[in-house]
Amino acid sequence: MGRMTRQATLHRMVMPGHSCPYGLKAKHLLERRGFTVDDRWLTTREQVDAFKAEHGVKTTPQTFIDGVRVGGHDDLRRHLGLPVADPDATSYTPVIALFAMTALMALAASFAVEGSAFTFRAAEWFISFSMIVLALLKLQDVDKFATMFLNYDLLAKRWVPYASIYPFAEGLAGVLMTAHALPWLSIPLALFIGGIGAVSVFKAVYIEKRDIKCACVGGSSKVPLGFVSLTENVMMVLMALWMARMWF
Template structure:
């Protein structure tokens, strides 16, 4: 179906005269006054229609190319919507860290339980798909980029640290390992953020699509500071 604009029509009589002329070359054509146009079922040549109206004061113009309305781009999710899974997990871990202590909530114990929960929960998401995590982790971690097996080992290191914190096993060594591991990881994260690389954060494995940002820096540096505080105190 093709629609053409008709010029020169002013009344119903004009519509009938144009209809009769165009019917000869375009059977089934429908002509109307408001708006002044002719609709031809199927393809039609504007020159043929103009020839049919030759000798009259009516004219036919080629159909205008109508641009399809632009499809609005999907709105970018808000900061809270993007990091909601991470914030919820951290809130759950913090709440559980205080609840397990009962009425006697102690700052250092809360920190130890929080670090235990952090490593246990975050290693769980990484262990769901270790190869996919290793690929994502190699995108920004300095060691995983140069030595691929580190990306496969790292989730188990986090799991071991989580168990060690929960059992309060060798606190000196546990905090020292955390300081080194998370500190080295933070270097790669900071580099990726400063370079403004649009890569995925692998902190929760590949289950959630979290972008690399200052939130990831705070996460890694926060664990480094807590491990350092535990060693200092």
């Protein structure tokens, strides 16, 4: 005799021009876990409001299993024994993903230009590409970045405009270093911002023992200030010293 199919009822918002993404995720999750889903659409604002009032809930979707309300998407994940992300938790995932992609970009560029992925140019490009992408993330919202940056950068605390200038300077240095152009500008620029950044992070994290977020991937970052932030700045300094060795 076959295993009995589990039943679930899902109430989710599906209106003209809008389908609730969490409703779609809940439906997919239930089906993936072997449930037969009675998918009930709430197609008007009136239906949504009436459903919320009837069941005393503030949001949709809502899942019912065996006639018992489980709750929304996150509640469903908990019910099924799956992890639920903490929106306030710190995470290194954005930085790991960024460095992984810039490393692959550098290897690809090296292979296309040099005929081999593993070259000194690939190492250079990894650092310069990382600088450019990090600058791009900061430039998405310069004001948010600057506000977070002011928490720990020593120069920005003394001269506030530096916090807004920083992402432009980092991006410019990265572009020039990628092209090996204007070394008289890119090298001192990277040394300057990287050196101050490294000292600032080291002081905040390892001397003052502060537990704060890093602005390295933008002002909405959940990345903790620490080793990764220090590495970003040290890489800039090392890149500048490497290029200075070649050019001067």
